[in-house]
Each structure stands twice: as structure tokens, then as C-alpha cells.
Amino acid sequence: MPLHKGPQKHQERPMSVNPFFGEANPVAGMAEAPPTHRLPDGPLPPSTAYQLVHDELMLDGNARLNLATFVTTWMEPQAGILMAECDDKNMIDKDEYPRTAELERRCVAMLADLWNAPDPASTIGCSTTGSSEACMLAGMALKRRWTKRNTDRYPGGARPNLIMGINVQVCWEKFCNFWEVEPRFVPMEGDRYHLDPQAAADLCDENTIGVVAILGSTFDGSYEPVADLCAALDALQERTGIDVPVHVDGASGAMVAPFLDEDLVWDFRLPRVASINTSGHKYGLVYPGVGWALWRDKESLPEELVFRVNYLGGDMPTFALNFSRPGAQVVAQYYTFLRLGRDGYRAVQQASRDVATGLAERIEALGDFRLLTRGDELPVFAFTTADHVTAYDVFDVSRRLRENGWLVPAYTFPANREDLSVLRVVCRNGFSKDLADLFVEDLSRLLPGLRRQPHPLTHDKDAATSFHH
Numbered sequence: 375m376p377l378h379k380g381p382q383k384h385q386e387r388p389m390s391v392n393p394f395f396g397e398a399n400p401v402a403g404m405a406e407a408p409p410t411h412r413l414p415d416g417p418l419p420p421s422t423a424y425q426l427v428h429d430e431l432m433l434d435g436n437a438r439l440n441l442a443t444f445v446t447t448w449m450e451p452q453a454g455i456l457m458a459e460c461d462d463k464n465m466i467d468k469d470e471y472p473r474t475a476e477l478e479r480r481c482v483a484m485l486a487d488l489w490n491a492p493d494p495a496s497t498i499g500c501s502t503t504g505s506s507e508a509c510m511l512a513g514m515a516l517k518r519r520w521t522k523r524n525t526d527r528y529p530g531g532a533r534p535n536l537i538m539g540i541n542v543q544v545c546w547e548k549f550c551n552f553w554e555v556e557p558r559f560v561p562m563e564g565d566r567y568h569l570d571p572q573a574a575a576d577l578c579d580e581n582t583i584g585v586v587a588i589l590g591s592t593f594d595g596s597y598e599p600v601a602d603l604c605a606a607l608d609a610l611q612e613r614t615g616i617d618v619p620v621h622v623d624g625a626s627g628a629m630v631a632p633f634l635d636e637d638l639v640w641d642f643r644l645p646r647v648a649s650i651n652t653s654g655h656k657y658g659l660v661y662p663g664v665g666w667a668l669w670r671d672k673e674s675l676p677e678e679l680v681f682r683v684n685y686l687g688g689d690m691p692t693f694a695l696n697f698s699r700p701g702a703q704v705v706a707q708y709y710t711f712l713r714l715g716r717d718g719y720r721a722v723q724q725a726s727r728d729v730a731t732g733l734a735e736r737i738e739a740l741g742d743f744r745l746l747t748r749g750d751e752l753p754v755f756a757f758t759t760a761d762h763v764t765a766y767d768v769f770d771v772s773r774r775l776r777e778n779g780w781l782v783p784a785y786t787f788p789a790n791r792e793d794l795s796v797l798r799v800v801c802r803n804g805f806s807k808d809l810a811d812l813f814v815e816d817l818s819r820l821l822p823g824l825r826r827q828p829h830p831l832t833h834d835k836d837a838a839t840s841f842h843h
């Protein structure tokens with residue numbers, strides 16, 4: 375979250391609140407609007423407070439037209455009702471809300487099955503606030519396992535490291551910073567925009583706590599080659615004896631691949647995969663606030679990291695960074711699992727993939743753009759301007775699309791492809807074929823104006839884009 379400052383020097387706001395807002399007697403409306411920089415002196419009627427907050431929020435972007443986010447922007451009304459019914463439940467109070475706790479347990483069991491855990495009964499997992507927390511937990515487990523194997527060398531000098539592609543989501547940089555682990559990045563190279571298995575294995579040494587594989591990359595929607603990575607690490611172990619576990623960051627893909635790419639082996643079927651996370655609030659199809667982390671067996675999650683809370687007279691193991699947390703999202707996850715089943719998820723994700731691949735093709739056909747990916751792994755694709763396009767760049771396109779209400783981020787790739795800037799479209803449930811048609815219409819309408827520009831117009835590329843990968 376941004377770190378905010380205290381109040382600047384403010385003037386009291388002179389204009390009055392519309393006296394019509396919820397006042398039984400509008401004539402007695404307030405004389406002054408409440409201050410926004412300090413706690414108001416007195417209360418407001420609920421209807422007035424509601425209207426003030428509601429009206430200010432009208433200026434937020436339209437979430438459904440936000441093609442930048444991976445996070446769910448539409449759920450069924452029934453899910454909304456269930457969530458409202460659970461607003462008052464604290465996920466940590468397992469004893470007070472045993473049924474909510476049970477629904478969480480069932481979700482973990484369903485995911486263990488979905489991700490082909492060899493022995494679902496001994497697989498352990500938990501809900502989190504999202505993939506970031508899940509990744510922190512998985513990273514901590516990797517680090518603690520390494521520490522236990524290396525008590526003689528740590529903390530006496532040996533510094534643990536974690537290997538990953540330069541395209542990792544920022545939560546992994548945070549993990550390394552917060553938990554004092556050295557990040558080792560595999561750079562991009564030519565047309566390879568994610569981790570290379572051999573390059574990752576080459577970076578490993580006796581201080582490596584694990585390798586992170588991303589399914590799929592937030593930069594371009596591509597899946598990283600998890601099976602090939604495991605094979606490269608098998609070979610490394612054979613050669614050197616160094617045994618490096620793999621964590622799969624399946625924030626998006628762990629809820630796409632099991633339904634659309636059943637032949638792709640990326641999950642617990644690979645013995646080297648120790649843990650997997652996903653964001654329930656991405657392709658898990660739940661509103662923001664839920665993620666999942668699973669470990670293949672008890673050995674993968676050192677017991678001393680586990681915290682016990684009271685549960686029906688006994689105790690229940692928990693693993694989390696925070697304590698109190700809403701139960702509504704977990705309930706909504708269970709609802710969605712129950713509601714869709716495998717076939718339902720397959721249909722929904724296939725629809726998103728169809729929209730993504732169709733839209734990518736139509737953008738390619740416009741002639742001004744070159745696709746980096748085609749939306750056939752995650753329903754996400756990245757594209758850049760074709761070589762002959764010199765009058766405008768991807769930042770101009772992003773800015774002009776925004777004038778039409780479409781939020782499409784433009785950003786520059788990391789090492790070694792800093793020369794490459796792209797636009798990215800994330801197709802989610804609710805971004806229908808109709809909306810995609812309207813998007814192409816708007817984009818085509820902008821092209822003549824863009825082509826007439828004397829040169830690209832965006833000067834401050836960092837300020838031009840809202841991309842947070």
C-alpha cells in the first residue's frame with residue numbers, strides 16, 4: 375500500500391452538502407461539507423454519508439473495462455449475497471465459525487486433487503489474502519528447509535539465494551528483500567521472455583533455497599517450462615548432489631491449465647514441485663481478497679512455522695502472515711467451486727481464451743502491430759508496434775485508448791530486452807466477445823490519428839503507464 379502522509383494545510387470547505395441528500399427536511403441541510411483531512415466533529419445521517427462516498431467513487435475507472443488487471447471484476451449476484459452474509463466472519467476464529475473453517479478445508483482438498491497431489495491426504499495448504507502472501511509463505515518454507523539442512527553454515531556467513539526469471543511478479547522481489555534472501559534472476563534473451571531451465575540450473579549452488587517457476591508470466595501471459603526446469607534440476611542433482619526444490623507461482627495459470635491444458639505437466643505430478651500457489655481472485659473467479667498455498671507433503675512445510683489456533687476443543691494448524699482476515703472470500707471460493715465444477719471452469723476459461731486469441735488475431739490483422747504472445751496460454755497477450763510504425767509508440771496507444779475508457783497498460787521489458795515496449799491485454803471472465811469487438815473498433819478508429827503524429831508523443835514513459843506487474 376502507498377505510505378500516506380498526515381494532513382497538509384487545508385482550508386475548511388466552504389460549499390455545503392446538497393441538502394437534498396437524504397435529509398428528511400432539506401431546508402435544514404448542512405451549512406458546511408465535512409472535512410476530508412481530519413475526523414469530522416460530528417456525525418452525518420447514513421444516507422448523506424453514503425451519497426458523499428458513492429459520488430466520489432464515480433470517478434474511479436470502470437472495473438469491467440480494466441484490461442490491465444488479472445483480478446475478478448464480475449461475480450454472480452448469489453456470490454455477492456453470500457459474501458455480504460459473511461462480512462462479519464473472521465477467518466481466524468475457527469472455533470466460532472467451524473463451518474467457514476470447513477469450507478476452507480474443502481477448498482484446499484479440491485485444489486490438492488486438481489493439482490494432482492500424489493497423496494492428497496498428506497498435502498497441506500491454506501487460504502491467504504492473495505498470491506503475494508501465499509508466495510511469502512512458500513518462500514519462508516523453502517528458506518527454513520534450507521536453513522535446517524545448513525545449520526552449520528547459516529547464519530555464520532552462508533547467504534541463501536532464490537532463482538527466478540527476471541519476469542517474476544514483484545512479490546518475489548519483496549520476499550527476497552523482507553526475508554534477506556539473495557535474488558538471482560535469469561534475464562530475458564532475444565525472443566525468450568521468461569525463465570530458461572538451463573540458465574536457472576546454472577545459477578544454483580549449495581545456498582539455493584529453490585527455483586520459482588511462473589505459470590504464467592505477467593509480462594506476456596506465457597507459461598514457464600516447469601517440467602523442463604525440473605529435468606534440468608534433476609540433471610544438476612545427478613552431477614553435483616545439490617537438490618533444489620521448485621515452487622510454482624500459479625497465481626493465474628494454476629486455475630487455467632488444469633482445465634484447458636490437461637496434458638501440460640506442471641504440478642505435483644513433478645516430484646520436484648514442493649509447493650504451488652494461486653490467486654483465488656484471479657482465474658479462481660472470486661472478488662479480491664483470496665489466495666491459496668499448497669505443499670505437497672509435511673516435509674515441504676517445516677512444522678515449526680505452523681501456528682495452532684483453538685478449534686472445536688482441539689487445535690488447528692494455521693500458517694499465515696496476518697491474524698484476522700475476512701471469511702467472505704473463502705466462502706465465495708467454495709461457492710464458485712461448487713457452482714462451476716470442472717466442466718463449468720473449463721467453459722468459462724475457454725471462453726476467456728477464445729476471446730483472447732480472437733482479439734489477438736484481429737489486432738495483428740490491423741497491420742500496425744506485432745504480437746509477442748497470442749493468448750493461447752493464459753488468456754493474456756502482449757503486442758508491440760510493427761517495425762514500420764515510427765509515428766507513434768505503445769505509450770501513445772495506451773493513452774489514447776484511455777480516452778475511450780479502456781485501461782491497457784504499456785510498459786518496457788526488463789533485462790536484456792529493455793529495448794522492447796509492449797501493450798498487454800488481460801481477458802477475464804466478463805470481457806465478452808461483444809466488448810472485444812468494441813475494443814477493436816475503438817482501436818481501429820484511433821489508428822489514422824496516431825499514424826498522422828509527427829513522432830511518438832509520450833515523454834515520461836514511467837508516468838504514462840499504470841502497469842504494476
Ligand SMILES: *Cc1c(COP(=O)(O)O)cnc(C)c1O
Nearest residue numbers: 504505506543592623625626653
Ligand atoms: C498477481 C500475481 C502475484 C500476486 O498475486 P496477488 O494475488 O495479487 O497478491 C504473484 N505472482 C504472479 C505470477 C501474479 O500474476
